[in-house]
Amino acid sequence: MKLKTTLLTLYAVLDDAEEKQIKKPAVRDWLDELKHAVFDAEDLLDEIDTEALRCKFEGEDQTGKFTNKVRNLLFSSRNHFYQSMNDKIQELQARLENFVQLKSALGLREDAGRKVSRRTPTTSLVHEPCVFGRDEVKENFSKVLLSDDASKDDVSVLTIVGMGGVGKTTLARMLYNDDKVKGHFTFHAWACISEDYDAIRITKTLLESVTSKPCNTTDLNLLQVELREQLKGRKFLFVLDDLWNEDYTDLKFLQTPFTSGARGSKVIITTRNKNIASVMQNVPIQYLEPLSHEDCWLLLSKHAFGNENCSTHPNLEDIGKKIALKCKGLPLAAQTLGGLLRCNMDFEYWNRILNDSFWDQPYDTTNILPALGLSYHYLPAQLKQCFAYCSIFPKDYEFEKEDIVQLWIAEGIIPQVENGKRMEALARRYFDELSSRSLLQKSSESSFTMHDLINDLAMFMSRGFCLRLERRESHKVERVRHLSYVRGQFDGAPKFEPLYGAKCMRTFLPLSLNQYACFVSKKVMQNLLPSLRCLRVISLSRYKNVTELPDSIGNLIHLRYLDLSRTAIERLPGVLCNLYNLQTLLLSNCFSLLELPADIGKLINLQKLMLGGCRSLIKLPACMKELINLHHLDVSGTKIEEMPVQMGRLKSLRTLTAFVVGKSKGSSIRELREFPQLRGKLSILKLQNVVDARDALQANMKHKKDLKEVEFSWDAEEADDSQKEKDVLDKLQPCVNLEKLTIRFYGGTNFPNWLGDSSFSNIQVMHLSDCSYCWLLPPVGRLPALKELCIERMKFVKTIGVEFYGINGAYLTQPFQSLKKLEFREMLEWEEWVPSGRSSGAYGVWV
Incomplete structure (x- = not known):
């Protein structure tokens, strides 16, 4: 209780400390030391909770088996443990009380008056990029790109030069994705260069984009020769984004393969350095100037008001224009501030931001734009932690939303309870919030990245806690909590020598900028990782020489x-099952994995188990049913023959990629009724093992509203009871929210009535294959959203008639309203196609 009171006293001044740390190094030191003390407290409490779990399991295992000798030994060890913990708690309490005494001396005040912004409304901002003031520049650049005589050379090099945050990458992306520009070139490729110049990586990126194939070559000469051959006589467009390297020899060498391209080929380079542009360009440099005040206001207001007109808030327009003036024409500053202002449409709030002292911070001493610094300081405390953690990613690194969500949860950044909401949902909300404020930016359909200047901000705010191990620098790692590094092809022991002193480290996260096979020193697993006793996150992904884990892993x-x-792991040690806190275990594409430990049921906190692609895995242990907190189970691509008995005990499951129906000893399809929260994709395999069709009805597929993709599959054997198979499929009717349906090796002679019913208004993709005994196709023409239909190897179908269109007396709507792709494959007995009799040009896309 005393420890909790002390912490609450310190939390009350955290906002003031966060704001003053930029100006006052002493405050920064106080704040950093406090954060370290809180981390140590979390580790201490976690150790106590884990010991309690261990004792609980030991007590359950020993029920009825205690002797006095065993009991005395057990309680003696517990007393020794708790006495040790009590000593550490007293020491920690003394440390925290020292912080309380220092806060007054540093002038830190409780409730300093600055309130953080509320949650951003999720409906007001359009997510398409808003670009203002660049129309003329884009038009002029487009003319040059579409001209084959832009320079005297066959390959023209165009450079865009401007300060950070002025929109160079945005302009290059607009040009790169323009339909006219795309149609003018045979090949297109985009490579992020950034500060870590690597000619092999750049050349390989361009080559893989040109060939659309992965490349494992790491020899620069071979890469350049192959790229030159691919480009020979072809017109290409390359973008080299964010170039920093000034070395003339390096830059000219990088360009060597480009010269084989056809006349009219173009290379666009973005850089902050006009000296680099002078070396590379053979077309006049395009200097990108800051936006005009008017355009800057338009951009800021678009992000602040979303789809509303600023005139709906007349009291904010004048003050908003003054804030826009402080952005100094930088689009990045305008959009991040717009995201900040959108959180609160209150005049006092906007006025506080306009007059905040942070605007006076000197950029040259912190390398933080005031607008970005303000966006950070007005974040809620929890979002600050999430944002700062992202500093472990290198500049231009692309990451997936779900990966970050799982890492945040593992690190303890996400509160365990908030109004009863699940942690994953809360973490996704935090991610969306950072994205809506432009602190995280979408880079592709599913990937995100951080702008260089925002990455600099995250690094500044996490300094001393998050570390990217980069070869050109030496680091003090004694108190580093989170570490990442870029995998090399061969990561030898010397690379990791500085880490042996990092006793507080929580994160060991290698990252890939290339897709080639990687190897790591055995000393990392045998010596380094077991010595880092505070680790919460370990990744050894993609290391091809990882075949086993040492037993010492059980001490973490x-x-x-x-x-x-993507490792070569064959078996997991049994001691892994003593890691009671383990939440996420990723084993996808571990092609050599044979089995899981027999005691895996001890992992009571496991939430995510991914086994997809483990092609050697044929059996899950019976104690899987003990993983009562398991949320995600991916067994796609495995050879699992049946699910363990009583799978229905996993009532927390939200993702289950496949359910393999068992025989007498296997798991019955009825177990699926226990998973009402399933979402995403589900394949139900070996349906021939369903004994009674009524069991299929109990699977309750009709009420699994969050499933978007469903596959029903029988084995490829001869059907022994076609009526039973029809009854089973009939009772497995999915929810009408379904978007994709696949049916394989179905043995019925016709399909149930629900298949093709117009109530399935969301189905966009349907695959029917090897339904060998069906003699009629279902009335899928009724499905209004169906875009893709593939039918293959239905050997009893001889005629496709009006039933296929779904036309009858009561159904008069135009069939196949949305169909864009129709494929028939290996329809060996097909003799006749009866047209629908309707006059429509809509069929032209598929007939």
Whole structure:
């Protein structure tokens, strides 16, 4: 209780400390030390909770088996443990009381008057990029790109030069994605260069984009020769984004393969350095100037008001224009501030931001734009932690939303309870919030990145806690909590020598900028990782020489996240099951994995188990049913023959990629009724093992509203009871929210009535294959959203008639309203296609 009161006293001045740390190094030191003390407190409490779990399990295992000798030994060890913990708690309390005494001396005040912004409304901002003031520049650039005589050379090099945050990458992306520009070139490729110049990586990126194939070559000469051959006589457009390297020899060497391209080929380079542009360009440099005040206001207001007109808030327009003036024409500053202002349409709030002292911070001493610094300081405390954690990613690194969500949860950044909401949902909300404020930016359909200047901000705010291990720098790692590094092809022991002193480290996260095979020193697993006792996140993903884990892994009691995907791991040690806190275990594409540990049921906090692509895995242990907190189970691509008995006990499951129906000893399809929260994709396999069709009805597929893709599959054997198979499929009717349906090896002679019913208004994709005994196709013409239909190897179908269109007396709507792709494959007995009799040009896309 005393420890909790002390912490509450310190939390009350955190806002004031966050704001003053930029100006006052002493405050920064106080704040950093406090954060370290809180981390130590979390580790201490976690150790106590873990010991309690261990004792609980030991007590359950020993029920009825205690002797006095065993009991005395057990309680003696517990007393020794708790006495040790009590000593550490007293020491920690003394440390925290020292912070309380220092806060007054540093002038830190409780409730300093600055309130953080509320949650951003999720409906007001359009997510398409808003670009203002660049129409003329884009038009002029487009003319040059579409001209084959832009320079005297066959390959023209165009450079865009401007300060950070002025919109160079945005302009290049607009040009790169323009339909006219795309149609003018045979090949297109985009490479992010950034500060870590690597000619092999750049050349390989361009080559893989041109060939659309992965390349494992790491020899620069071979890469350049192959790229030159691919480009020979072809017109290409390359973008080299964010170039920093000034070395003339390096830059000219990088360009060597380009010269084989056809006349009219173009290379666009973005850089902050006009000296680099002078070396590379053979077309006049395009200097990108800051936006005019008017355009800057338009951009800021678009992000602040979303789809509303600023005139709906007349009291904010004048003050908003004054804030826009402080952005100094930088689009990045305008859009991040717009995201900040959108959180609160209150005059006092906007006025507080306009007059905030942070505007006076000197950029040259912090390398933080005031507008970006303000966006950080007005974040809620929890979002600050999430944002700062993202500093472990290198500049231009692309990451997936779900990966970040799982890492945040594993690190303990996400509160365990908030109004009863699940942690994953809360973490996704935090991610969306950072994205809506432009602190995280979408880079592709599913990936995100951070702008260089925002990355600099995250690094500044996490300095001393998050570290990117980069070869050109030496680091003090004794108190680093989170570490990442870029995998090399061969990561030898010397690379990791500085880490042996990092006793507080929570995160060991290798990252890939290339897709080639990687190898790591055995000393990392045998010596380094077991010595880092506070680790919560470990990834060894993509290391091809990882075939086993040492038993010492069982000592990492804080571990929440273990990624062994794409390794050659064969078996997991039994001691892994003593890691009671483990939440995420990633084993996807571990092609050599044979089995899971027999005691895996001890992992009571496991939430995510990914086994997809483990092609050697044929059996899950019976104790899987003990994983009562398991949320995500991916067994796609495995050879699992049946699910363990009583799978229905996993009532927390939200993702289940496949359910393999068992025989007498296997798991019955009825177990699926226990998973009402399933979402995403589900394949139900080996349906021939369903004994009674009424069991299929109990699977309750009709009420699984969050499933978007469903596959029903029988084995490829001869059907022994076609009526039973029809009854089973009939009772497996899915929810009408379904978007994709696949049916394979179905043995019925016709399909149930629900298949093709117009109530399935969301189905966009349907695959029917190897339904060998069906003699009629279902009335899928009724499905209004169906875009893709594939039918293959239905050997009893001889005639496709009006039933296919779904036309009858009561159904008069135009069939196949949305169909864009229709494929028939290996329809060996097909003799006749009866047209619908309707006059329509709509059929032209598929007939």
